[in-house]
Amino acid sequence: MHPKDSLQDTAAWFGLLDQEQQTRVRHDVQFTHYTAGAMIERKGGQAYAWIGVHAGLVKVSVGNPEGKMASLTGVPVGGWIGEGSLLKHEARKYDVVALRDSVIARLPESTFNWLLDSSIPFNRYLLHQLNERVGQFIGKAEYDRLLAPDARVARCLAELFNPLLYPGKGEMRLDITQEEIGFLARTSRQRTNQALRALEDAQLLKVEYGAVQVLNLDGLKSYGQ
């Protein structure tokens, strides 16, 4: 099946549009495949499109010339990012990297702005998303510094399962390897493995082969606090 036929599945806002708007979006959206580790957007680059994760898994990070990387966010299928740079007409503020083979959807800036002008539901959706992001960012400021690795892993997972930002069909299960979780939480794979089993003992989630299933999302959010 062609990717454009499944926009409905990976863009929660698509269903909010009327026929004309859907037609134009379907026509304007472009899909690009990235292999694991590939740089999707560079910090400093001009923002010309809204970025949607159609398949795979992506991380947002800000790297510095040293090995040090600042805090980052994972974005699973269904997540749309980069509207900040688009709205403010700025250069990209973060790097976007494919954690595994991924398909990225790009909605051109002109189309994005056209939707902003023509669709109230779309505006409402964006407002919702921005508000949710602020909350996430504030939470991150607290836990990022002085929290045990277990708690960092817990928070990273809680973010990935945010049902508002990433509507994964209400499914509390995500295909992600422990190595990938390690990249997001900035923990070694071994430490991630330990953390996951600690969280499993706490009945917060279930670890599966190449996937995790969340049992208690609120418990994850507040783990270690």
Next chain:
DNA sequence: TCATTAAATTGTT
């Protein structure tokens, strides 16, 4: 459908 093999992921040191 089942058995065999390779590849990916996890568990342990």
Next chain:
DNA sequence: AACAATTTAATGA
């Protein structure tokens, strides 16, 4: 970081 064990995916009878 290296290695062993386990799970999944692919292949062919």
